[in-house]
Amino acid sequence: MIVAERKPLSEIKQYVEKYKKILIAGCGTCTTVCLAGGEKEVGVVAAALRIAFLKEDREVEIIEDCITRQCEPEFVEPIAEKVRDGGIEAVLSLGCGVGVNFLSERLDSVLVFPGVNTKFFGAAVEPGVWVEMCAGCGNCILDVTGGICPIARCSKSILNGPCGGSQDGKCEISPDVDCGWHLIVSRMQKMGTLERLSEFVPPRDWSTSRAGGPRRVIHEGMRSQNEGSEEVT
């Protein structure tokens, strides 16, 4: 999932303090699971802002809402309507950066502020700890590296690792960071496929990654089905 971390309240307050009526919009999917921007966090941020504004003797109306996903029109449209019709001056989205973008595109004259810092695609390795595991590079090579991603998990995204900076299974940048290539080598050893790592991996075509510009995915089946149904109606 997409892992995010809530921004400090002081930063959030600075965004919204000049408005009289704001909406805090949570997201029921990724940011809920990583405890950054679900229904509960919407409540926490709203309460904190209310107290802060009260202390300053300012009247700000704060509306709370949390939708299933901020990245799909069927969920976003109703909340966009609510903003437009309800005289809301600013939105604080606790969805990931996708949610902020998607809401912004639907709200011509209303500012949407990010309430979280979107971090990475990762997994919960222990309660309260998430680790990056995929870089979304657009052309998966996990078959070569025993299912562990060198692009996301090596600090240098090296494809023919490990570099000389691996020590006691940790990366040269920090003793808190596992060496991705150490994980790969250990796993390949266990599986008896270490010799596969002796094969040279040539320079990658990064055009499938962000280097190729903003990307899109088209599912032809769904697209044609949708077009068909539109024709019928």
Next chain:
Amino acid sequence: MKSGSKLEQLIAAGHFVLTSELGPPMDCNGEVVLEKARLLKGCADAFNITDNQTGVVRLSSIAAAELIMREGLEPVMQMTCRDRNRLAIQSDLLGAAALGIKNCLCIAGDHQSFGAVGRLKGHPGAKNVYDVDSIQLVAILKGLRDDGVQQGGDPLEKRPALYIGAAWTPLGDPVEFRPFRLKKKVDAGADFIQTQGVYDVELFRQQMKIAVDMGLHERTAILAGIIVPKNLGMLKYMNSSVAGVSVPETLMKRMEQARLAAGDDKKQASKNQAEEGIRITVELIQKVQEIPGVRGVHIQAIEWEHKVPEIVKRAGLYPRPIITEKGENNASESENSCG
């Protein structure tokens, strides 16, 4: 000859070669580079010019390499993957070859977070590149030189004659994979290898045996890296914090004794340790020289270049052989000043 560099010629002639290192300054003072060059001339066969070493901005390796050639030294230009994508890398390789540079060491480069250490701020917020890794860089350079083709597939008319070097951390973690990674570098086209600093000669000997059993020593020239220790603190730091460097307890004890022998005299303590450091270095050079498959040494005296002449002489590696126009080579002191 692939490059016709002096380093290549000496290796081909079977000499035990010697490379050393010259770190460019953090400003544009080329005179500093020239001064170091004059000091080191004749002390080694070729001199590595580091490329923004430890993620610190320094006068470029390509420019410093050109500068030392003016003083008659042969450079080994270092090229990291951290700061350049494949366009910049190939462009710089072609530029280096056009300037007459004949050796290039292909390395990944320390992570940019290394630049913020001690009093230095570095650029830990920089975006790194790592478009290609060090082994891919070796392959790219080999493609330019031997196949006359850029990585993207476009042909080149004049090919860069560069002798291709790569680094090896024989005692890096996971240690059992290191010989295989060395093989990958050799397969990709590494003509010579400079290793990470060796202190634990026995462990290095074991890794070398594996490399020799794989026949790698015949396909590439392995130069053992020797980092000159200045004092006990440096040995301790390298043992605990530098990946792939393990310092035996006996060496630390020797350094500690050298320090203690000076009592409270701090100046004398540092002098004693410096002398012990050089003694250790000379011994290491002599020991690795006897290891089968080792074809030379790479001496790194980090910000301590002025000690290199003494080390080289005490290790019995002076004078260095000279290549004449006829291709003959013999040792001559007249042209080799060395300190």
